[in-house]
Amino acid sequence: MEISMADTEKKDVLILALESSCDETAAAVVKNGRTVLSNIISSQIDLHTLYGGVVPEIASRKHMEQINQVTEQALKEAGVTLDDITAVAVTYGPGLVGALLVGVAFAKSLAFAADKPLVGVHHIEGHISANYIENPDLEPPFTCLVVSGGHTNLVLVEDYGVYKIIGRTRDDAAGEAFDKVARVIGLGYPGGPKVDKLAKEGVADIELPKPHLDGMDFSFSGIKTAIINMHHKNPNVNRANLCMSFEKDVTEILLENTIKAAKSLNITKIALAGGVSANSFIRQEFLKLQNKGYKIYYPELNLCTDNAAMIASAGYYNYISGKISDMYLNAIPNLKI
Ligand code: KG4
Ligand code: ZN
Numbered sequence: 001m002e003i004s005m006a007d008t009e010k011k012d013v014l015i016l017a018l019e020s021s022c023d024e025t026a027a028a029v030v031k032n033g034r035t036v037l038s039n040i041i042s043s044q045i046d047l048h049t050l051y052g053g054v055v056p057e058i059a060s061r062k063h064m065e066q067i068n069q070v071t072e073q074a075l076k077e078a079g080v081t082l083d084d085i086t087a088v089a090v091t092y093g094p095g096l097v098g099a100l101l102v103g104v105a106f107a108k109s110l111a112f113a114a115d116k117p118l119v120g121v122h123h124i125e126g127h128i129s130a131n132y133i134e135n136p137d138l139e140p141p142f143t144c145l146v147v148s149g150g151h152t153n154l155v156l157v158e159d160y161g162v163y164k165i166i167g168r169t170r171d172d173a174a175g176e177a178f179d180k181v182a183r184v185i186g187l188g189y190p191g192g193p194k195v196d197k198l199a200k201e202g203v204a205d206i207e208l209p210k211p212h213l214d215g216m217d218f219s220f221s222g223i224k225t226a227i228i229n230m231h232h233k234n235p236n237v238n239r240a241n242l243c244m245s246f247e248k249d250v251t252e253i254l255l256e257n258t259i260k261a262a263k264s265l266n267i268t269k270i271a272l273a274g275g276v277s278a279n280s281f282i283r284q285e286f287l288k289l290q291n292k293g294y295k296i297y298y299p300e301l302n303l304c305t306d307n308a309a310m311i312a313s314a315g316y317y318n319y320i321s322g323k324i325s326d327m328y329l330n331a332i333p334n335l336k337i
Contacts, residue, residue: 013319014078016085016110017312018071020103021095021123022149023054025066028308029078029085033316034132037078039309041302042066049189053179060098067106074308082114087324089119089315091126093335094150100331108327119315120325123306124151124337125163127273129317130299130310138271138297143262145254147282148274149175149190152218154261155337157271160317163337166261167216174250174276177220181246184228185239195243196279202240204248206230216257223249251285258286262294271297278304 012031019026023044029037044062048054075081090107093100104120111118128144140162144155152174154167172180175192182191187198208226211219227246230237262270272286278301286296303310318324 013086013316014080014084015087015089015119015312015315015319016071016074016082017089017121017308017315018067018103018107019091019123019126019306019308019311020063020067020099021091021093022099022306023048023059024306025063025070026306026308027067027071027074028312029074029080030133030309030312030316033129033313034136036133036309037080038074038076039302039307040070040074040077041307042070045190052183052189054096056096056098059096060102063099063102067102071106071110082110082116085114085116087111087117087119087315087319088114089121089311089318090329091123091311092120092325092329093332094123095331095333097331097333100333104329104331108329112327117319118325118327118329119318119323120329121311121314121318122335122337123311124153124155125161125314126310128155128157128163128271129313130273130303130307131271131297132313133303133309134299135297138269141267142269142271142297143258143265143267144271144273145258145277146273147174147254147276149173149179151274152220153337154216154257156261156265156267161321161323165337166265167218167257169218169220170213171219171221172224174218174220174254175274177224177250178276180224181227181243185231185242187239192276192279195247196281198240199243199247199281202238202242202244204245205241206245208245208249210249211253216261218253218257220250220253247279247281251282254282255285255289259289268293269295269297273299273304275305
């Protein structure tokens, strides 16, 4: 049978995805899970900076203001209309409930109006899937270190959409620790990128308490508290050295557990995901593992932090494996993976 051009084109799966779990309102169109046609992000960071962190009520209101135009822009930049879209994907948890609700309600109304399937996506699954966009050769199984503002997990990605958590933080998420240290030493919000920048001017000359946990769980509160106490006792302590010492120890903890996981699973493919994986020192130190036989993957910088392209990628794998949601899909702030 002859396959016409139209038939081949019909096979493309175009996912329109929406993300509004925290302080970015985002929409994207992605083809076949890996090719980004558009990726629009409207950040609220400037607004929340005034308060030193995300204010949930303000986040929800801003999402409501932005979501329509961000979606229109995503369709326009991708050069498609809602009719061309195969399915609408949306983050339905975990995250701030009011913020999530805006995306979920909007996605439901789009899917209903355009008569398209609706696909609910777990936010962390999205972060992991950002690696599929960046690395066309990446296939499961692999070990993924997810480090964001709300989560720090070591995940075995057994297959597309099949995950096993093998390590988690017992207290702060890595990004949370970065943000708190930055706030206390006066760098402002969001702290991660600011600590990253200042650390480059410092040396790691401060000894910090290392957590001693069995297994592959993480703890960052001891290191964070030690830095905060040090700064309170002596506000003139060199901030660049504080940042570098903090960053070095956090990286060591992340590396140690990730290597432990990869060894115990006998998997040499390691992916990084989440906002903290944008950290230049962490990326540099993980890359060194390539000399020891590991293959390291991470997303480009704007795919590390919250975006909708990653949600579209995860949504694609859900869609092709038949994981479709119905109109009862609801926001679940503490959704488990
Ligand atoms: O993944 P993400 O955008 O949102 C959540 O799902 O939480 O991650 C945001 C977190 C924040 O804590 C931010 O400070 C951190 O990622 N972050 C960084 C860097 N860029 C963002 N942390 C360290 N170094 C960076 N360059
Ligand atoms: Zn995130």
